[in-house]
Amino acid sequence: MPVLTRSQRETLTDVWLTGPATLALLIFIFLPITIVTILSFSDYQFGAGDLSWVGWENYITLFTSAIGQRAIVNTLIYVAIVIPFSVVFALLVAIGLHRMLDWAPALSRILRTVYFLPVAATLVAMAVAWQMLLHPNLGLVNKVLSSLGGAPQNWLSDRGLVLYTLAAIGVWQSVGYNMVLFLAGLSAIPNDLYEAAEVDGAGGTWARFWTVTWPMLGPTTLFVLVVTATNAFRVFETVATLTRGVRPSPQKHWYMRFTARGLSTSRRATPVQSL
Numbered sequence: 001m002p003v004l005t006r007s008q009r010e011t012l013t014d015v016w017l018t019g020p021a022t023l024a025l026l027i028f029i030f031l032p033i034t035i036v037t038i039l040s041f042s043d044y045q046f047g048a049g050d051l052s053w054v055g056w057e058n059y060i061t062l063f064t065s066a067i068g069q070r071a072i073v074n075t076l077i078y079v080a081i082v083i084p085f086s087v088v089f090a091l092l093v094a095i096g097l098h099r100m101l102d103w104a105p106a107l108s109r110i111l112r113t114v115y116f117l118p119v120a121a122t123l124v125a126m127a128v129a130w131q132m133l134l135h136p137n138l139g140l141v142n143k144v145l146s147s148l149g150g151a152p153q154n155w156l157s158d159r160g161l162v163l164y165t166l167a168a169i170g171v172w173q174s175v176g177y178n179m180v181l182f183l184a185g186l187s188a189i190p191n192d193l194y195e196a197a198e199v200d201g202a203g204g205t206w207a208r209f210w211t212v213t214w215p216m217l218g219p220t221t222l223f224v225l226v227v228t229a230t231n232a233f234r235v236f237e238t239v240a241t242l243t244r245g246v247r248p249s250p251q252k253h254w255y256m257r258f259t260a261r262g263l264s265t266s267r268r269a270t271p272v273q274s275l
Contacts, residue, residue: 001036003140006231033229039051040052040059041053041054041055041058043058063218068186068208072214075233077163077167078163078166078167078170078232079229079232079233081164081167081168081170082167082170082224082228082232083228083229083232084173085171086170086171086174086178086228087176087178087190087221087224087225087228089171089175090174090175090176090177090178090179090181090224091182091217091221092181093115093175094178094182094183094186095181095182095186095209095213096182097111097112097179097183098186098187099113101136101244104257112179112180112183115175115179116176116177116179116180117176118173118176119173119176119177120171121237123237124242127242131156131242132244134155134165135154135155136154136155136157137152138154139155141155147272148255151201156242156243157243162243166239166242166243169238169242170232170235170238173238174228174231177227178224178227178228181219181220181223181224181227182220182221182224184220184222185217185219185221187214189212189216189217193212193216194208197211
């Protein structure tokens with residue numbers, strides 16, 4: 001039996017460790033994406049025995065129809081709100097909780113759990129809670145608004161408000177997860193860097209942040225931005241659950257629009273509707 005060299009053993013170990021995950025990624029992620037992308041150039045309907053190739057017709061209809069254009073714009077507005085606010089709020093919360101460890105470690109741990117609860121909450125529980133809070137007649141939000149002299153609002157049914165309401169809920173959902181990532185990044189920054197910055201004259205809180213904290217959080221911030229953008233673009237369950245029963249309107253994401261109703265100008269539903 002031939003004896004494997006150290007390099008060969010290390011290669012086999014790498015293949016053994018990464019092989020199952022890579023195979024699952026190819027089968028369950030890349031293969032379906034490839035198939036759906038190919039079928040998007042046809043009029044294929046799920047369960048149909050035949051199909052006809054239509055080229056770019058589905059995409060042209062998607063980007064030229066009034067409903068498609070409005071829905072895409074609303075999706076971009078949602079993403080433009082969720083990404084910056086969830087990242088900035090998460091960073092501020094992480095910095096505050098990280099500093100709180102010095103004088104109130106127990107309180108810091110409790111608040112970490114509280115901020116992370118939206119991430120761990122189930123979709124149904126979250127939806128029921130927000131529907132109760134935002135109820136036009138019985139909701140706590142409108143009660144507080146009325147006590148301050150404002151008029152009650154239909155937060156989840158008013159076309160002018162629902163997009164921003166969903167964006168605020170999206171920020172609420174993302175802050176906890178992003179906070180954990182920033183806390184990990186803050187914990188990895190050596191104290192020696194802060195001491196060196198103080199020796200160089202950057203002793204103030206703001207100066208320490210810009211010269212040490214922010215540069216050292218670069219990789220973490222990039223990862224947070226990628227994850228937040230991905231979640232914002234593919235959000236579906238929150239919109240579908242919170243706006244159920246509402247008459248379909250352009251506030252919904254474009255993929256929800258075309259998945260739920262289909263393109264009115266198409267003869268058959270096509271895979272482009274579920275991309």
